[in-house]
Amino acid sequence: MEGVDPLFYAHFLFRRRRYTEAADVCSELLAKNPYDKAAWYLKTRCLTEDVRIDETELEEEGLAEVMLDENAVASVPRPGTSFSRPLTDSGSSRGIRPMSKSGRPVSGFARPGTQGARPSTMEAAVRTARSATSRPVTSASGRYVRLGTASMLSGDDGTFIDVSKLDLRKYAFRRGLARALVLYILHVLNDTGKAMELAAYATEAARFQDWWWKAILGFCYHRLNLFRDAEKQLKSSFKQTPSILACMLLAKVYIRMDQPQNAIQCYREGLEKFPDEPVLLAGIARVFEGIGDLTKSVEEYKKLLKVDSTNVEAIASLAADKFYGDQPEIALVFYRRLLQMGVESAELFNNLGLSCFQAQQYDMALGCFERALSMADDEAMSDIWYNIAFVGMSLGNVKLAREALVLAVTCDSTNGEAYNNLGVIEQRKGNSGDARGHYQTAIKVSPHIHEPHYNYALMSLEAGDLQQAYKQVNDALQLYSAHLPSQDLLKELKATLSQHAS
């Protein structure tokens, strides 16, 4: 690339997202002239873009945030007004739609943040949906530190900008440079305090009239968990100049403050200004899913899919909804669409297999499971074995089902559903000792599912252990109060006990 202006070349590389190479070219320029502002600006952008994540969506709540939450207003909120108290009677019931390990209905698309409900105990907080990557202690020590260390390792030239030596007041007046710098501080250095300082100076310099700086200031407050301040800044920014950034951040703040209705309102306002914006539509859909209003969530996902026909999240969520809504043939079409779009994962093949089986396309069902097995990791493997066991049970092949269930618990010894089904099989075979053990394990590893409690109660009743049966059936009803078989069993037990008493 002789004869090309190095700065132009660096721009060329930057536009092609070859950030490391672009940064190298800029470094050479800066070595020649350390005061080359254009090169300094471009290098800052390169280093930032290299590690930047779109933080308007991603949210992973740490242990400390969850357990020491001081923003929640009501300790027992009404259903539908909090993520910790989802609606129970909308969408699919617990009897149909299975639960994730944290006790929420499984979503069609795994995202951080939505997987874990707000747990009530420390022990439940430590246990997350994916046991291999457990919940970080705080969001500060979690992802940001990890990303920070990763970026440090990749950039061997050490720190490019030493913020502590910079006069931030001076930079606040240089509009272009300051914007690049604040993003660098936020994403590369992870120094929210400094970023906020710069943002505060810059807002002041713009006489509180710049919406971007207000949004960044709000973002910084949000990172520091100062949600009320963040809300103020972001609202002001959005009022001044509506932007998707401010809207998304504001909604995120509301979600963190556990105010789903406000978050939805915020998205709706954003949609008035930016009709058919996929990001906002997806946001609404997720919030509805979070409060358990699956019907509305599906409506929003449908709107999203109309706007963006290749949105994986929407397709997967709709597929899951159709599957549990007794229309596996439509779910099958959605999953096939995902496959055509190039998504290849064990989970997808597993879902394809299940949909094929339920839609009676038997010639393709089992092949999909084999495919899924060949590309699965341990966690997914356990679920795939579980589904194979389900197929085995549907075929009446109890031997196959039992073996697959044993493999499921071998891959993941915290698969409570597998233990429960294993218990049922053992009970039917007459090994009540084994069955009892399996039920107890299931209750221990998955305290959110009601089935092992009910099965244990049934078994205890047959064995004549009325006290245990009474205790277990009450536990089952506490977990799922609308479970009819448990209610019937309780009624029967009460009748038996009163008979004994009289």
Next chain:
Amino acid sequence: MADVQSTGDGGDVGNQPQQGGVGQGEGSSRVGVGGRKTANTKRVKDEPWQKVVDDPIADMDCTSSCITFADVNNQGENKVIVANMQFAEGKSKLQVLNCGELQQSIHLFGFPCGTISFRTSDEASAPAIAVASGNALYVFKNLKPFYKFILPDLPLDEQELETWVGVRRAERVDADVLQNALLTLRGNGVKLSPRSLKFLSLPPEMREDFVNMVKTQPATTPAVITTVGTLAKLGGDDTGVACPVLGTEDGQVFVLNPTNFAAVVRVSLPGPVACMTASGALDTDYRIHACTRDGTVCHIKGGKLADHSFSLPAPAVGIDRIGKSLLISCADSCLYCFSTKGRRLWQVKMPAPITAHSPMVYRPKMLRLTLIGLENGEIRLYSDKEMLSTLKVDSGVAALRFGRLWRDSYVLVTVTQEGHYIVHRLKRATEFHQLKGVKGPPPEQHIRIKVPTKTKLYVDQTQREKDNAVSMHQAFRRDHYVLQVLVARKYVKAMTSALAPTSALEDVKFQVGAAVQGIGPTFRLLVTVQNTSATAVSDIRLALTWDESMYDIQNPSGLIPHLVPGVTYTESFNVQCITQEMVSSPIKVQLYSPQRSLPIVTAVVAMPVSEPVVTVR
């Protein structure tokens, strides 16, 4: 013909219950217990039925179609007519009962399959009683034999006829040759005559005598009546002239003229007639709905078999037509309602198999209801699909018939499978509309469940399934076998290397669970062990296997001296994470027994990522 037996002789009369008759309250001393009666007064008030006769030694053996009501003496008072098969004793009787009291008993030939009463002409004479038995319809008037209508014999296969003619002409009977000839004919799909079938079923030594006995008689295949009913001739109420309707084993339905007993209608159905119902009138317009024994419902109208027939999910027990719908009780314990076009309108599942089905026409209230008798002795009264009341008798219901005795006195005659003869009187004050819904299905049942409609896609996929059923099934079978092998292999591997948290050994069964506490770098690993076998096990060792570059564990083994079945034992280990990397690796917990070289069970514990040590300046 049948001979008439007067009331005085025969053992039957002596067996009559001491108490009996209409209006005497609790009929039998076996049922009425003073204390219980008072206790039940309130309940009895709502009950539409009152038991008037309970005769446990009546020794009745019949089906619903063998009971009818007829004014035999033309006195304006109906009698209960029972064609009693008494199959075990081999002598059947036509019994005339005045409610509970046996009045007359007439010996019958063969085993009756049904009895009807009908008027042969408009004159105010006593109605005729007809009993169908074998290939004949025996008609009685004033309880005297009056006429015998014999169905024409069925055509015999020519070859079979020739065979028998040959046997008659031959000097000596060769049973083996005859047997081979008949077997060949049967193999060729020829319907053999009863004589040939009887011959084939006999033991070899008896065959020759049998042939010698029958060979001089002409070989015939008599038709067999399976069901009998009536069809009004001119319409109007049931006191008018009616035509007997017969269904036969070879699938024929005859409608006979009541005056000269000539077949006015003759229709062939695809199978043996099991039960039928006739509605309308012969001279105007009529329908006959007949169920064949293989579960097809055929319609006869205008003397012809209509095109639309439909099949039932199970063999039929009884059929009844109410308005535009057909109520059919089937052997799968369900009462079905079909439209006359064959569309299934609803179904009601019974708690026990249905053994009797009888229509209940209650003229004073203009009601058409259905009575269903169950094998558990329950008699249910249905109006449409709504159950109005139930009754309980001592044993399974064999026959049911509802009818009028005189003016406003309607009774339900029940014969149980043990031969008891029970009569219940319908209380005149019964308000049927108040009974409604009392014991019917809960109101929730009528709330429609939102089931998504079947999509076009589903229909297309079903079509694909239909078109490629064989290849799809073959592919599925192959995949199924492959999967079974795969699973079995993985299972054996997991078991032989004891990777699973449950053991497959017969004598020792354990379950191992593990939980991790803490956020790092120091964790506490809690291992729970449960003995799920029936006996206690002692001297079990625990050992941990882990990546030594990542964790440091002090005392990585444990000893559980004694394990009682069912109790959970917990061992705890301190795990120190020694790596700075943000990664984790699983820890394996294995259980050993001194008698075995391999570990018994293994539990793999997925460790969480340790939090980094943050130094605060």
